[in-house]
Amino acid sequence: xxxxxxxxxxxxxxxxxxxxxxxxxxxxxxxxxxxxxxxxxxxxxxxxxxxxxxxxxxxxxxxxxxxxxxxxxxxxxxxxxxxxxxxxxxxxxxxxxxxxxxxxxxxxxxxxxxxxxxxxxxxxxxxxxxxxxxxxxxxxxxxxxxxxxxxxxxxxxxxxxxxxxxxxxxxxxxxxxxxxxxxxxxxxxxxxxxxxxx
Amino acid sequence: xxxxxxxxxxxxxxxxxxxxxxxxxxxxxxxxxxxxxxxxxxxxxxxxxxxxxxxxxxxxxxxxxxxxxxxxxxxxxxxxxxxxxxxxxxxxxxxxxxxxxxxxxxxxxxxxxxxxxxxxxxxxxxxxxxxxxxxxxxxxxxxxxxxxxxxxxxxxxxxxxxxxxxxxxxxxxxxxxxxxxxxxxxxxxxxxxxxxxxxxxxxxxxxxxxxxxxxxxxxxxxxxxxxxxxxxxxxxxxxxxxxxxxxxxxxxxxxxxxxxxxxxxxxxxxxxxxxxxxxxxxxxxxxxxxxxxxxxxxxxxxxxxxxxxxxxxxxxxxxxxxxxxxxxxxxxxxxxxxxxxxxxxxxxxxxxxxxxxxxxxxxxxxxxxxxxxxxxxxxxxxxxxxxxxxxxxxxxxxxxxxxxxxxxxxxxxxxxxxxxxxxxxxxxxxxxxxxxxxxxxxxxxxxxxxxxxxxxxxxxxxxxxxxxxxxxxxxxxxxxxxxxxxxxxxxxxxxxxxxxxxxxxxxxxxxxxxxxxxxxxxxxxxxxxxxxxxxxxxxxxxxxxxxxxxxxxxxxxxxxxxxxxxxxxxxxxxxxxxxxxxxxxxxxxxxxxxxxxxxxxxxxxxxxxxxxxxxxxxxxxxxxxxxxxxxxxxxxxxxxxxxxxxx
Numbered sequence: 001x002x003x004x005x006x007x008x009x010x011x012x013x014x015x016x017x018x019x020x021x022x023x024x025x026x027x028x029x030x031x032x033x034x035x036x037x038x039x040x041x042x043x044x045x046x047x048x049x050x051x052x053x054x055x056x057x058x059x060x061x062x063x064x065x066x067x068x069x070x071x072x073x074x075x076x077x078x079x080x081x082x083x084x085x086x087x088x089x090x091x092x093x094x095x096x097x098x099x100x101x102x103x104x105x106x107x108x109x110x111x112x113x114x115x116x117x118x119x120x121x122x123x124x125x126x127x128x129x130x131x132x133x134x135x136x137x138x139x140x141x142x143x144x145x146x147x148x149x150x151x152x153x154x155x156x157x158x159x160x161x162x163x164x165x166x167x168x169x170x171x172x173x174x175x176x177x178x179x180x181x182x183x184x185x186x187x188x189x190x191x192x193x194x195x196x197x198x
Numbered sequence: 199x200x201x202x203x204x205x206x207x208x209x210x211x212x213x214x215x216x217x218x219x220x221x222x223x224x225x226x227x228x229x230x231x232x233x234x235x236x237x238x239x240x241x242x243x244x245x246x247x248x249x250x251x252x253x254x255x256x257x258x259x260x261x262x263x264x265x266x267x268x269x270x271x272x273x274x275x276x277x278x279x280x281x282x283x284x285x286x287x288x289x290x291x292x293x294x295x296x297x298x299x300x301x302x303x304x305x306x307x308x309x310x311x312x313x314x315x316x317x318x319x320x321x322x323x324x325x326x327x328x329x330x331x332x333x334x335x336x337x338x339x340x341x342x343x344x345x346x347x348x349x350x351x352x353x354x355x356x357x358x359x360x361x362x363x364x365x366x367x368x369x370x371x372x373x374x375x376x377x378x379x380x381x382x383x384x385x386x387x388x389x390x391x392x393x394x395x396x397x398x399x400x401x402x403x404x405x406x407x408x409x410x411x412x413x414x415x416x417x418x419x420x421x422x423x424x425x426x427x428x429x430x431x432x433x434x435x436x437x438x439x440x441x442x443x444x445x446x447x448x449x450x451x452x453x454x455x456x457x458x459x460x461x462x463x464x465x466x467x468x469x470x471x472x473x474x475x476x477x478x479x480x481x482x483x484x485x486x487x488x489x490x491x492x493x494x495x496x497x498x499x500x501x502x503x504x505x506x507x508x509x510x511x512x513x514x515x516x517x518x519x520x521x522x523x524x525x526x527x528x529x530x531x532x533x534x535x536x537x538x539x540x541x542x543x544x545x546x547x548x549x550x551x552x553x554x555x556x557x558x559x560x561x562x563x564x565x566x567x568x569x570x571x572x573x574x575x576x577x578x579x580x581x582x583x584x585x586x587x588x589x590x591x592x593x594x595x596x597x598x599x600x601x602x603x604x605x606x607x608x609x610x611x612x613x614x615x616x617x618x619x620x621x622x623x624x625x626x627x628x629x630x631x632x633x634x635x636x637x638x639x640x641x642x643x644x645x646x647x648x649x650x651x652x653x654x655x656x657x658x659x660x661x662x663x664x665x666x667x668x669x670x671x672x673x674x675x676x677x678x679x680x681x682x683x684x685x686x687x688x689x690x691x692x693x694x695x696x697x698x699x700x701x702x703x704x705x706x707x708x709x710x711x712x713x714x715x716x717x718x719x720x721x722x723x724x725x726x727x728x729x730x731x732x733x734x735x736x737x738x739x740x741x742x743x744x745x746x747x748x749x750x751x752x753x754x755x756x757x758x759x760x761x762x763x764x765x766x767x768x769x770x771x772x773x774x775x776x777x778x779x780x781x782x783x784x785x786x787x788x789x790x791x792x793x794x795x796x797x798x799x800x801x802x803x804x805x806x807x808x809x810x811x812x813x814x815x816x817x818x819x820x821x822x823x824x825x826x827x828x829x830x831x832x833x834x835x836x837x838x839x840x841x842x843x844x845x
Contacts, residue, residue: 018329022402025432029394033436036473040444040455040466047461049454124453128461131453135444149812153819170819 003165008085010172012165023173027180034184037136041192044128051127054196057117063193066109067185070144073102074182077175084171089162093155096171099178100151103144110141133192140188143181150174206356209290216353245778247331249316250635250738252338256313257628259342261706263305266349268702270298272695275659279692281680291676292359293378297352299362304386305345307482307616310624312341312396315424315485317635318627319400321731321738322418324409324747329402331776332818337392337399339786344389347793351381355797358382361674363471363526364445366456366464371449377797383446384793390438397431400424409730411749415509418729418752419495419502423488426512427481430519434477441470450799468530472523480519482616484512486623487554490576493630494558496727497573498565501753504557511550518547528596529603537596544594551587555580570725571645575626578653579618586614589664604674607667613660625652625705633724637737638716640708648704655697662687662694720842728756733765735840741773741828744837773828785814 003012011017045054080095114134117123124134154174158167206212230236243251273294277286286294316334320327328334351357356376360369369379404425408417417425445467447453454462495502502508524532524540558580567573589611593599602608633639667673671684678684723732733755734743745766751757758765792807 018402018406021406022329022398025398025401029398029432029436032433033440036437036440036470040440040470043463043466044455044461047463049460051460124447124451126454126460128454128457128463131444131447131455131462135447135453150819153816157820 009163009165009168010084012168016165016169019169019173020176023176027176030180034136034139034187037132037139038187038191041132041136044132045196046129047127048129049127051130052120052122054129054133054192057120057122058193058196059113059116060193060197062109062113063189066106066113067189069102069106069109070182070185073099073106074179076102077178081172081175084163084168087163089158092163092171093158096151096155096158100148100155103148103151103178107141107144107148110137110144136192137188140181140184143184147174147178147181150177204354206353212353219353240780241778244783245335245780247327247335247776247778247782248740249320249328249331249334252334253313253316253318254635255338256309256316256341259345260306260310260313260624263301263309263345263349264702267298267301267306268699270294270301272699274298275688275692275695277676278678278688280689281678281682281685283677286676288676289359292361292674293352293357295674296358296361296364296378296382297348300348300358300382300386302616303362303478303482304389305341305348307620307624308393309341309345310628311427311482311485311620312337312393314489314624314627314631315396315400318631318731319403319421319424320407321634321734321742322421322729323404323407323412324730324743324749325403325407326742326746326773327776328399329407330399332779332782333395333399335779335782336785337396339782340392340395340789341389343786343790343793344385344387344392347388347790347797348381348385350794351378351385355381363475364467365471366445366448366467367458369445369449369467370456370458380446380449380797380799383442383449384796387439387442387446388789388793390435390442393431394435394439397428397435400428401432404428409747409749412754415506416749416752416754419491419505419508420485420488420729422509423484423491423512426516427484430477430481430484430516433520434474434481437470438474438478441467441474444470446796450796465527465530468527469523472526473520475526476523477516477519479616480515482620484515486620487512489623489627489630490558490579492727492729493572493576493626494561495753496630496725497568497570497576498562499568499726500561500565501728501756502557503560503563504553505752507553508557511553514550515547518543518550522547525594525596525599528599541594541596545591548587548591555584555587570629571640571642571649572626572630574646574649575622575629578649579622579626582618582622582653582657583615586611586616586618590615602667604672605667606663606671606673609673610660610663610667613663617656617660630725631731633719634722634731634736634738636713638712638718639724640712641716644704644708644711648701648708651697651704652701655694655701657694659691659694659698662691666691723755723759726759728753730755730765733758735837739836739840741775741833744770744833770830770833772830773833774825775828776825777823779823781814781818785811788814 002014005012011020048054076095077099080092080099083091083095114137117130122130124131151174154167154170158171161167205216230239243255246252273286274291277283277291316328319325356378358364358369358374358378358381359376360374360379360382364379364382367373369382404417404421444453444455448455448457448462454460456462456464456467458464491502491508522540522544524536525544528537528540558576562577569577589607593602593608593611629640629645666684666687669684671678671682719736722734722736724736725732730747730749731738733747743766745768747754747765748767749765754765757763788807788810792804792811795801795804795807
C-alpha cells in the first residue's frame, strides 16, 4: 500500500481516494432517494382525508430543539475532523462523542414527537399526508440511527488503532454522511415544518 | 396459516415444478459431495471477489432466468394460440405474464448486461479489478437473493399477479390478496440495492482506474455506454427503492399512499414506477449500443464512425430518459398540455438514436465485413430495432396512442426494441467475449444456425402482434372468442415462440459442444480486435495484466499490433490483490431470509435476519484485511505458462 504523505491521511492511499469518491456518488443516490420522498410528501401534503392537517399537529418547540441539536452536531463533527487533521486523537474522539450524543438527543426528541402524534390520533395509517410525513421523517431518523451505530463502530476503531489511513478515511466518510443528514434536515425543517405551520 | 395456504396447490404444473425443485435441490448437494467439489465451489466461486468470475456468475444466472422467463412466454403463447383455450385460468395467466415481465427485465436483461460489464470493463480500461471488489460480490449476491426470492413465489404463497408494472389499486391487498405482490416489493428491493451498488462501483472504476493515457474521449465505446448507464442507475434506482418501500407499507402496514380513500393517490404509483421504469429501459439498451459499437467496428475492420456524436447521443438519451415517463399512461387522465410535452420529449429521443443508427451504418460502409455470429446479430439488430423504434414514435403521439394504448401493438413494439436491442446484444456480446473468459470460441456453424432460427422465429412471433393490436386485441387477455378473428395470427405467433425456444436450445447445445470439442485459442485475440481486453491472455489471469498497459489513442491495441509497438514496458512489479471473502455470500443468504419472512409478515424472524445483516456489516468494519500481493516470481511463472513456454 503506497501512502502519499503530501495529502491528508484520509486521502493518502489510492484505495482511500476511491472510497471517498464512491461515497460522494452514494450521497448523490441518497439525494435522489430523499428527493423522491419529498416529492411524495409535497404531492400528498394537503390530502389528509378525515385525519388532522399539518397545522393541527405540528409544534414548533420540539422541532426547534431537534434543529438545534442536529445543526450543532454537524458543527462538532466538523471540529472532530479538524482535530483529526491536526493529529489530536483525544480531541477528535471527544468531538465525535459529542456529535453522537447530540444525535441521540435528536432521535429522542423525534421519537417523543412521534409518540405525541400517535396519541393525538395521527398515525401512519390515518391519511396519505401522515403516511408520507412519517415515511419522510422516519427515513431520515433511520439514517440517524444507523449513523449512531456506525459512528460508534468507528470510534472504537480509532481508540484501538489511532489515526491510520484506514480509520481516518472511515471517520472522514462518516462526517460526510453526517453533514448530509443535516442538509436533509434543513429541507425538512423548512419545507415540512415551517411550511406546514404557515 | 395452514400448509395449503403456504404452498400453491391445485395445479398439476405447479406440482410438477415442486417435484423438479425438490429434485434439483437434492441433486446439487449430492452431486457436490459425490464429486468432492464443495471446496472448489466455496473457494473459487462463492467467496470470489474477482470481477471475471462474478461476471460469469451473473451471466449464468441470467441464462437460468432466460429459461424461466421463456417457459412463462411459451405458456402464454400456448394459452392464446387458439380461442377459448383452457390451458391456464385467468389468475394463473395473470401471474405468468407478471413474472415473465419482471424476470425478463430485472433478472435476465439487467444481470446479463451487468455480467458483461463485470467481465469486460476492467479489462477494457486496463485495470486489475473494479474499484470495490468486495462490494461487487455483495451486489451479485443481493441480486441473486432477490432473484431466488422472486422465483420461489410460484410454489410458495403465489406469484404477483398485477402485471410487472403493479399498478395500484390493482396491486393493493384488496384486489391482490395473495402474498404475491409482497414478493414483488421485497425481491425487487433486495436486488435493486445490489444494482445501485454496482452503479456506484462502476462509475468510480471507470472514472478513476483507467490505464495511463486513456483520456475520457479515448475510452472504448462500450466503456462509455457503461459509464452513462451507471449514472442512470444511480439516479433512477433510488426512485424504485422509495416506490417499492411505499408499496410494502401500503400492503403490509396499512398506510394510505396509493389507497382509494383517506387522501391516497393511485396515480402516484404509476408516476413513481415509470420515473424509474423509463430510465430502466435505457439502462438495458445503452450497454447494448456499446456492445454493438465494439462488434461492428471490430468486424468491419474500421474505427467507429462518429465517435464524438456517439458519446453525445448517449448523454442526450440518458437525460431525455428522465423526462418521458408519462408517455406510459397518456390515457390515464392527465391533460392535453402534459400529454403534448411528453409527446415531444419522447419523439426527441428518436433523434440521438437515429444518429447512432447512421453511425453504425457509416462504420459498415466500405468496411471489410466479416460475418461472424456476433456480427450477424449486430447486423440483424439495425433493421429490426428500427421497426421497433418507428412504432415507438407512433406510440409517442399522444392522440394516436388512444387508439392502440395497451393493445398487442404495444407488446409487439417493446419486444421489437428489447429483443433485437438487448437480447441480441447480450447474445452477441456473449459470443464475442466468450473466448476471452474461457479461452476458446463457441462453434460458428451452430452459432449461425441458432442465429437464423432465432431471428426468423422472432419476427414470426412478434410481427403478427402488431396487426392483432391494430385489430383491437388488448394485452393481458387470457382468452378470446373465435368471433374476434384473433385466432390465426395468435397461432402463427405461438409457432414462432416454439421456434425461438428451439433457437435458444441450439445456443445452449452450442455451449456444451464447444466446451468439449472447440479448439483452444492461444493468441488471446481470436477476432483480431481493437481494444485492450484482447491484449492479455485468454483465459485472463487473475491479475488481468502482468504490466499495466499505457494508451495514447482510441483502439490503442489495434495500433500497437499494426505498428508492432508494445503496450506495456518495464519490469514486473508485485501486484496487490483483494482477498476472497465469504461475507457477501452470507449477506445474500441473510437478505434472502429477511425478505422471505417479511413477505409473510413474520416479524420476529425478519428482525433476527435483519440483525444478521447488521452483524455482517459490523464484521466488515472491524475486519482488518489488506489483501495480498502476487510476487514477481509468481507472475513470471504464470505468464510463461500462459504463453505455453512451461507445462
